[in-house]
Amino acid sequence: MTTFRFEVLKETLNRKPVEVSETVKRSEMFGCNVFSEKAMRQYLTKEAYNGVLSAIKVGAKIDRKIADQVASLMKEWAMSKGVTHYTHWFQPLTGGTAEKHDSFFEPIGEGMAIEKFGGSELVQQEPDASSFPNGGIRNTFEARGYTAWDPTSPAFILGTTLCIPTIFVSYTGEALDNKTPLLRALQAVDKHATAVAKYFDKNVTKVNASLGWEQEYFLIDKALASARPDIVMTGRTLLGHAPAKGQQLDDHYFGSIPGRALNFMRELEQECMKLGIPVKTRHNEVAPNQFELAPIYEEANLAVDHNSLLMDLMGKVASKHNFKVLLHEKPFAGINGSGKHNNWSLSTDTGVNLLSPGRTPMRNLQFLTFFINTIKALKEYEELMRAGIASASNDHRLGANEAPPAILSIFIGAQLTEVLKELEEVTNGKLSPEEKTDLKLNVVGKIPEILLDNTDRNRTSPFAFTGNKFEFRAVGSLANCAIPMTVLNSVVAKQLKDFKIEVDALIEEKDLKKDEAIFNVLREYIKDSKHILFEGNGYSAEWEIEAAKRGLSNNKTTPVALKADVAPKTIALYEELEVMNKVEIEARHEIKLEEYTMRIQIEARVLGDIALNHVVPTALNYQNVLIENVSGLKEVFEEEFRTIAKDQMDLIRKISVHTSAISQNVHEMIEERKKANILDNAEETAMAYCDKVKPYFDIIRYHCDKLELMVDDEMWPLVKYREMLFTR
Ligand code: ADP
Ligand code: MG
Incomplete structure (x- = not known):
């Protein structure tokens, strides 16, 4: 384990800056992968261009015919830049972004195929996104959710994928994402x-x-x-x-x-x-x-x-x-x-x-x-x-x-x-x-x-x-x-x-x-x-x-x-x-509480694991080294050894104090988690994680950090703060 820390440190010390070439002016680069107004003017017919523009500027609806035109020309633009796939890009309630890529490729029978991207694919998609958090909305109403094009944020290319910013809503219209309420607030x-x-x-x-x-x-x-x-x-x-x-x-x-x-x-x-x-x-x-x-x-x-x-x-x-x-x-x-x-x-x-x-x-x-x-x-x-x-x-x-x-x-x-x-x-x-x-x-x-x-x-x-x-x-x-x-x-x-x-x-x-x-x-x-x-x-x-x-x-x-x-x-x-509406508000509240609980729960598990399986065994190993040293001293010096080995013996004692405190607190923390997990609503559970579980973090950490200072640096398995913060 120890060697792992030193191996990664060695790897780090040998790093050189990764070369970055800067041959194209930033101003020329700007927006080259965005289906911007400029690209639209170049690729779209006047009718399609005006349709999208009025959707952006005054929120006008885009009709099916225009959507078909826009999609097909958007595909042409994207393919000119090596794009093979498209995705509706949305912001589910996990806080991050989500994408599911589909290919433009479409077989048309008799061994032939074309690249196709129609208005319906642009405007609306039904990702099988059933495992995104929804706070019960889709369970109560409709099992499905769909993504719908947000023309106010332009499409862009990531790698070889055309990304279309979308909202994510349930079939009954409830927002399942972070963008929909934002657009309504704006x-x-x-x-x-x-x-x-x-x-x-x-x-x-x-x-x-x-x-x-x-x-x-x-x-x-x-x-x-x-x-x-x-x-x-x-x-x-x-x-x-x-x-x-x-x-x-x-x-x-x-x-x-x-x-x-x-x-x-x-x-x-x-x-x-x-x-x-x-x-x-x-x-x-x-x-x-x-x-x-x-x-x-x-x-x-x-x-x-x-x-x-x-x-x-x-x-x-x-x-x-x-x-x-x-x-x-x-x-x-x-x-x-x-x-x-x-x-x-x-x-x-x-x-x-x-x-x-x-x-x-x-x-x-x-x-x-x-x-x-x-x-x-x-x-x-x-x-x-x-x-x-x-x-x-x-x-x-x-x-x-x-x-x-x-x-x-x-x-x-x-x-x-x-x-x-x-x-x-x-x-x-x-x-x-x-x-x-x-x-x-x-x-x-x-x-x-x-x-x-x-x-x-x-x-x-x-x-x-x-x-x-x-x-x-x-x-x-x-x-x-x-x-x-x-x-x-x-x-x-x-x-x-x-x-x-x-x-x-x-x-x-x-x-x-x-x-x-x-x-x-x-x-x-x-x-x-x-x-x-x-x-x-x-x-x-x-x-x-x-x-x-x-x-x-x-x-x-x-x-x-x-x-x-x-x-x-x-x-x-x-x-x-x-x-x-009330359903959306309450769903979000529940999701946020669950997310809170999950985060604290994961931290508690990881902390318990590191404390018991990395820190305590390392401390005990070091303690054994000290014990051996003390017994050796006893053999050599007989009477005198108590004075000579005083520091080592103190350390042996302190290490035991900290390792037992760690074990005890980790086990108490686990008990608190068990109690929190069987509470019957999201708020009570989150409160219990906050007030009963989380306070153990500081206690456990305190003892681990003390041990970090005592244990031989060569034996310590975890990369230290100074190494993470001052290695460049
Ligand atoms: P700071 O001193 O906090 O670093 P800056 O002057 O660097 O502040 O500006 C921070 C940010 O504020 C930048 O992203 C800038 O574009 C943004 N900003 C400046 N003017 C406005 C404005 N009128 N509305 C919104 N954001 C603005
Ligand atoms: Mg600022």
């Missing part, structure tokens, strides 16, 4: 944001949500990772002593990127370019061997697809470069974890970012309207936002002194805090001409066009305004962005809907002018939402106490946080906006 926010944007500009007919994610990850040598059963099975280390040098020196952050990692990034970026993922930024992160990749922001649905695709690509490219990518939120204890900031904004089809201040008081009033409504939306649904980022792995990060806490607060910066204070003083009802002028000149008029520099200082906030967008920082690195984006866009849609009703009522019933009515409603929102605004250190212990006083939730674990997903207020919200 429709809702479009509808209600457009209605509000029309107060300021009648020409607005559509509002798009934008998303720019920042993906953090670790790169570990493939051989080292494969020698750690915990990384292989759970994506994180379940034990391992902290290295002498961690990230204290901060010498990795923004430092020069190590050669092997850089070549991995270059190849990954090239693959992204071909798929039209506009990656732009790469750098080292805080922890050793931790990195970040960020694209230019895009329309939210496309950005979500691109992030899912990226996570998939990362694994493939990493393998070529002898790396394993760790997307887990907390792969190493005591070392910073990884997140995925979701930068979000709303923009109109007239080209205006609704969360960006402007040059005129009117533009700024529009900005304040969307800004304050977003704050109010979060205040109303803070627990739902927390639920939207809940997962077993993200629980390690939220509130771990390095990542935003599980408390959802909003940071807006000193300047905007001032502005809100002044707006709170706006007169109730009609405003005098003096007050209007004052607001125009001194409050709204004073908001600078560019806020960027003074708003991006606080990195401890889970939800921060950063100049022209909000940045949701508590999202986990492993998350499918569709989930937090569905929540955020839904709550903002609902808020804007209510806002419009209130403003219109003041205009009609109280005879207020439009801007007076807007000021009046915003004033009340500010008063009502103030307690969610927090400018201080979100990582501090004082904030937890203060937040509790303010009545903010602090749902530290996933099973508790997920309760908000099925709260009556949530069901009402989603049903009102037609994002999800």
Whole structure:
């Protein structure tokens, strides 16, 4: 066993960066494997092109004849690039992506065959996907689910397969995936944001949500990772002593990127370019061997697809470069974890970012309207936002002194805090001409066009305004962005809907002018939402106490946080906006709970196995070496040996203390698992795994890590932290 660790270490030390050629300009590569507008214009007839375009732009239905044309020409385009298969590409509730490849090849009798891809294959498929989680939906209603083309996200080529982004729904229409609710939430926010944007500009007919994610990850040598059963099975280390040098020196952050990692990034970026993922930024992160990749922001649905695709690509490219990518939120204890900031904004089809201040008081009033409504939306649904980022792995990060806490607060910066204070003083009802002028000149008029520099200082906030967008920082690195984006866009849609009703009522019933009515409603929102605004250190212990006083939730674990997903207020919200119905909401809740349980269960099994079958036997072997040494000393020195062998004898004793503690705790943990497994609903089981099983992890780990420090390095079977983190 020991030799295995040293063998992989040797393999690692001999690695050279894998060569990557860069002969084609990135700009030329961009989108070459995407059936983009450019490719469509080249391949499609005018009729087909217009059909797809109006499906993309205004959600028009595509008729059968057009679908046939599009499919056939899409196939022609794909075949010109060596494609042989196609697949409906979808995002089942496992959080990942799924594909099932079919060949274009079709026999036509008499030993002949053609390549065929018709409209019906493009538009709808029935994958035999019965083992994806569905929370009982398909059992209760219909056994089958089908995938349906989402023309708003363009088809692309992966390898020799044409991938068609699709939604995945049951025959009775319930969503079985993460994309369907997202699309519905985006429709809702479009509808209600457009209605509000029309107060300021009648020409607005559509509002798009934008998303720019920042993906953090670790790169570990493939051989080292494969020698750690915990990384292989759970994506994180379940034990391992902290290295002498961690990230204290901060010498990795923004430092020069190590050669092997850089070549991995270059190849990954090239693959992204071909798929039209506009990656732009790469750098080292805080922890050793931790990195970040960020694209230019895009329309939210496309950005979500691109992030899912990226996570998939990362694994493939990493393998070529002898790396394993760790997307887990907390792969190493005591070392910073990884997140995925979701930068979000709303923009109109007239080209205006609704969360960006402007040059005129009117533009700024529009900005304040969307800004304050977003704050109010979060205040109303803070627990739902927390639920939207809940997962077993993200629980390690939220509130771990390095990542935003599980408390959802909003940071807006000193300047905007001032502005809100002044707006709170706006007169109730009609405003005098003096007050209007004052607001125009001194409050709204004073908001600078560019806020960027003074708003991006606080990195401890889970939800921060950063100049022209909000940045949701508590999202986990492993998350499918569709989930937090569905929540955020839904709550903002609902808020804007209510806002419009209130403003219109003041205009009609109280005879207020439009801007007076807007000021009046915003004033009340500010008063009502103030307690969610927090400018201080979100990582501090004082904030937890203060937040509790303010009545903010602090749902530290996933099973508790997920309760908000099925709260009556949530069901009402989603049903009102037609994002999800009660059946879909409850099914998802159950799936998330089951997933939580499964993850903790797997970790518990793996930890028990490593502790009992790797750590304890190694420690006992070493103890035997010590015992032999002590008996030898006794023979040689007789009386004196007690002094001479004192350290060894202490160590023998300590090793026994730790090995028996490990055995006892592993067995107790197994008993708790047995009890949890027979509970009769998903929530109770998840709670039991969280409160009864998981606490053993730290105890078992503590004893294993102590043994790691005692046992002869040559005998230790598991690759150590310093080896994983500092081998490049
Ligand atoms: P950070 O300082 O957090 O690294 P950056 O300025 O690098 O932030 O931007 C991070 C992400 O925010 C990028 O993906 C960028 O494209 C995105 N972004 C910039 N402007 C917007 C916007 N208006 N809406 C959504 N995302 C945006
Ligand atoms: Mg950021």
